[in-house]
Amino acid sequence: MRINLRQMKINQAGTIMAVKAEGPLGRRIRDMGMVPGADIVIQGRAPLKDPVAIKVMGFTLTLRNNEADYIDVEVK
Amino acid sequence: MEAIIALAGNPNSGKTTLFNELTGARQHVGNYPGVTVEKKQGIYSDNENKFYIVDLPGTYSLTAYSLEEVVTRDFLINEKPRMVVNIVDASNLERNLYLTLQFMEMGIPVCMALNMVDVAKARGIEIDIEKLSDVLGVPIIPTVARNGKGKKELMKMVARMVDHEQSVPLKLSYGNDIDTVLIDLEKRIGAEKFLTDTYPARWVALKYLEKDDHVIKQGRGASHVLSEKIEQIVKSVSDHLKESLDTYPEAMIADYRYGYINALLKKGIVKFHQDRNRFQTSDQIDQIVTNRFIGPVIMMAVLVGLYKFTFTYSEIPVFWLENFFGWLGGFVDQHLSDGLLKSLVVSGIIDGVGGVLGFTPLIMFMFFGIAILEDSGYLARVAYMLDRIFRMFGLHGSSVMAFIVSGGIAGGCAVPGVMAARTLKSPRERLATLLTVPFMNCGAKLPVFVLLVATFFPENETMLMMTITLISWLGALLAAKLLRLTIVKGESTPFVMELPPYRMPIIKGVLIHTWERTWQYLKKAGTVILGISILLWAMMTFPGLPKSASLEFEQKRHALISEVPDTVSEMLTHVPEDAEMSKAAQSLNAALMSIDAEEAEAGLRHSIAGRFGVTLERFTAWAGFDWRTNIALVGGFAAKEVIVSTLGTAYSLGDVDPEDVASLSETLRKDPSWRPLVALSLIIFTIFYAPCFVAVVCISRESGSWRWGAFSMVFNTILAFTLAVVVFQAGSFFGN
Numbered sequence: 001m002r003i004n005l006r007q008m009k010i011n012q013a014g015t016i017m018a019v020k021a022e023g024p025l026g027r028r029i030r031d032m033g034m035v036p037g038a039d040i041v042i043q044g045r046a047p048l049k050d051p052v053a054i055k056v057m058g059f060t061l062t063l064r065n066n067e068a069d070y071i072d073v074e075v076k
Numbered sequence: 077m078e079a080i081i082a083l084a085g086n087p088n089s090g091k092t093t094l095f096n097e098l099t100g101a102r103q104h105v106g107n108y109p110g111v112t113v114e115k116k117q118g119i120y121s122d123n124e125n126k127f128y129i130v131d132l133p134g135t136y137s138l139t140a141y142s143l144e145e146v147v148t149r150d151f152l153i154n155e156k157p158r159m160v161v162n163i164v165d166a167s168n169l170e171r172n173l174y175l176t177l178q179f180m181e182m183g184i185p186v187c188m189a190l191n192m193v194d195v196a197k198a199r200g201i202e203i204d205i206e207k208l209s210d211v212l213g214v215p216i217i218p219t220v221a222r223n224g225k226g227k228k229e230l231m232k233m234v235a236r237m238v239d240h241e242q243s244v245p246l247k248l249s250y251g252n253d254i255d256t257v258l259i260d261l262e263k264r265i266g267a268e269k270f271l272t273d274t275y276p277a278r279w280v281a282l283k284y285l286e287k288d289d290h291v292i293k294q295g296r297g298a299s300h301v302l303s304e305k306i307e308q309i310v311k312s313v314s315d316h317l318k319e320s321l322d323t324y325p326e327a328m329i330a331d332y333r334y335g336y337i338n339a340l341l342k343k344g345i346v347k348f349h350q351d352r353n354r355f356q357t358s359d360q361i362d363q364i365v366t367n368r369f370i371g372p373v374i375m376m377a378v379l380v381g382l383y384k385f386t387f388t389y390s391e392i393p394v395f396w397l398e399n400f401f402g403w404l405g406g407f408v409d410q411h412l413s414d415g416l417l418k419s420l421v422v423s424g425i426i427d428g429v430g431g432v433l434g435f436t437p438l439i440m441f442m443f444f445g446i447a448i449l450e451d452s453g454y455l456a457r458v459a460y461m462l463d464r465i466f467r468m469f470g471l472h473g474s475s476v477m478a479f480i481v482s483g484g485i486a487g488g489c490a491v492p493g494v495m496a497a498r499t500l501k502s503p504r505e506r507l508a509t510l511l512t513v514p515f516m517n518c519g520a521k522l523p524v525f526v527l528l529v530a531t532f533f534p535e536n537e538t539m540l541m542m543t544i545t546l547i548s549w550l551g552a553l554l555a556a557k558l559l560r561l562t563i564v565k566g567e568s569t570p571f572v573m574e575l576p577p578y579r580m581p582i583i584k585g586v587l588i589h590t591w592e593r594t595w596q597y598l599k600k601a602g603t604v605i606l607g608i609s610i611l612l613w614a615m616m617t618f619p620g621l622p623k624s625a626s627l628e629f630e631q632k633r634h635a636l637i638s639e640v641p642d643t644v645s646e647m648l649t650h651v652p653e654d655a656e657m658s659k660a661a662q663s664l665n666a667a668l669m670s671i672d673a674e675e676a677e678a679g680l681r682h683s684i685a686g687r688f689g690v691t692l693e694r695f696t697a698w699a700g701f702d703w704r705t706n707i708a709l710v711g712g713f714a715a716k717e718v719i720v721s722t723l724g725t726a727y728s729l730g731d732v733d734p735e736d737v738a739s740l741s742e743t744l745r746k747d748p749s750w751r752p753l754v755a756l757s758l759i760i761f762t763i764f765y766a767p768c769f770v771a772v773v774c775i776s777r778e779s780g781s782w783r784w785g786a787f788s789m790v791f792n793t794i795l796a797f798t799l800a801v802v803v804f805q806a807g808s809f810f811g812n
């Protein structure tokens with residue numbers, strides 16, 4: 001099932017299908033390894049539910065929810 | 077053999093630790109020209125070689141995303157180091173290799189220090205180093221920077237490479253569409269020698285495809301026609317990609333780079349003996365430390381702890397310094413005859429130097445504390461937890477440190493606070509933070525508030541002091557929002573940030589870091605601050621009272637002395653050690669001192685600052701301030717607690733100790749021009765008006781421009797004045 005990264009639950013795993021952001025944000029997201037094909041797991045959310053912490057390639061990355069909106073994930 | 081070697085790698089890869097291991101204490105810290113990114117250099121030498129090592133800022137990529145990336149790129153291209161030592165975190169190989177590839181694409185010889193091999197092993201990651209080195213065509217030395225393992229082998233390899241290595245730029249494939257365009261562009265660029273005296277042709281083409289603002293701007297300057305042609309070609313391939321694959325060149329390039337790495341690692345080079353995305357110890361700590369309920373509590377405790385550490389433990393050295401400068405001032409006071417020179421030395425120079433040095437313990441303790449939080453990885457968690465709140469005001473989660481240290485918990489100091497904003501990597505958020513932290517209630521504003529509150533609102537003391545703290549927070553955050561909507565406008569910088577695994581800070585690194593920062597403060601801010609201190613002294617001293625006026629005071633003294641018998645007046649000058657003065661002598665002494673105080677008041681009023689205050693009275697009356705308050709506020713520019721002592725002088729009370737204000741409080745309460753509303757207006761003004769000049773100097777240094785320092789003085793003062801007028805006029809209107 002293909003959903004938006006924002007909708008993923010804690011501990012849910014998936015594979016990135018598309019990164020739709022352009023410009024500096026898109027560049028940064030990809031530079032950090034969030035490219036199509038990468039496997040991710042949602043590690044947690046900040047106390048105010050935003051940003052979100054994600055495991056990718058074995059390290060932890062944080063994204064704001066409105067940045068996560070640009071990322072589509074195929075979840076099991 | 078001598079050579080310049082660049083040390084580069086991802087943040088948190090152990091780069092600075094390796095740099096410290098290689099160079100020891102032989103480091104030099106400066107700035108890259110025109111920007112506030114730190115440039116660290118050091119020397120490594122053995123029997124045969126001497127290498128100048130430049131520790132480049134930690135980056136994930138070489139695009140133009142951040143200032144750090146631009147600086148790294150420009151350094152590699154303009155300064156042409158002999159080679160790059162690329163430090164790579166073995167436990168995080170994929171993402172780290174992404175940067176390595178980009179060095180290779182630039183055509184610079186690379187030697188890889190594969191760091192933290194011990195951590196990788198513990199996480200069940202097995203790397204076939206020989207094979208990886210073969211496939212990449214880059215020598216690889218395994219290291220553990222924390223204990224210096226592999227350092228010798230690494231430098232041996234570097235020495236060998238400096239001697240022989242020539243390298244050709246790596247040519248990756250980015251898929252048919254892009255490759256075709258790339259070859260075409262490379263030809264055109266090569267033929268016209270377009271930017272090729274600085275960059276390789278293929279690299280220029282690649283950057284155009286990546287829509288790199290920095291390179292495109294340079295290109296337009298070099299040849300507008302060709303640049304336009306290239307941009308056109310890029311646009312047509314972009315359109316094509318958008319249509320056929322719903323993507324664009326920049327994304328394709330990044331995808332293919334990662335694809336290349338992926339394919340590489342699949343050739344049996346890396347074996348994962350456990351799931352890569354499995355939660356590690358560090359993640360288990362995070363389950364507690366960033367937990368919805370416990371997380372904020374722990375964070376509050378840590379922030380209060382940092383605050384207490386900075387301001388409590390630094391009290392001892394601050395106390396020594398104050399005592400020393402007090403003693404020095406007293407010593408000079410006794411041994412120089414009265415006059416301008418003495419006044420200059422005591423009030424201008426000694427107070428100025430004392431002021432500069434007085435902040436050093438604070439700065440040292442704060443940077444020590446922050447370095448530990450930063451190196452342990454906790455600071456990134458603070459930013460993560462607080463980002464939601466600070467983002468609303470156009471700031472960043474990391475801004476909190478600067479606000480707290482500046483006086484977010486009443487009693488801080490804006491000078492270390494401004495310097496704490498260095499942990500912010502996003503330029504706009506950082507500038508907005510720099511400009512608003514001075515609104516916090518620093519320790520020097522507190523005596524002013526205490527005086528006014530105790531005098532006019534004695535029954536609500538605690539409540540009002542709390543309210544003042546709240547007002548300053550609210551004001552600072554709203555001002556930040558205002559700035560971010562106007563002068564510092566622009567989209568917020570992405571929060572895409574790494575949460576590094578928790579690590580034990582290395583004490584040597586923390587100490588080096590603390591010392592560097594403190595030394596920079598002393599060296600750069602120190603001289604300017606001394607100069608301004610002397611200037612302020614001159615403003616409050618010159619022009620001196622005219623002869624006739626001082627003569628009048630002299631005559632008054634004479635008259636007093638001649639009224640009493642000689643035996644009494646002699647007691648004042650030749651008083652025996654333990655003898656009590658007679659009643660008559662005591663009252664003469666008091667009368668003389670009150671004349672001195674009157675003369676000081678007259679002198680202050682006559683000085684440039686005084687005239688300034690008198691002239692401004694016309695406007696400041698709207699906020700309820702008379703000339704005395706105005707001068708005090710001018711004095712407060714030197715340091716906020718000076719407001720209290722200057723008010724004392726202006727009310728002919730002589731020197732008033734900011735800690736002991738009973739007499740001043742009494743005077744204000746009786747003075748008809750003062751009432752609670754005036755006090756309230758002055759409190760508001762004091763919270764918001766121009767930062768003290770030490771803070772202004774630091775803001776200028778940290779923002780990289782004097783314009784921002786000047787801006788903070790003007791903007792804050794206008795804001796403060798507006799608010800004070802509103803309070804005063806509204807209060808008067810409603811009949812207070």
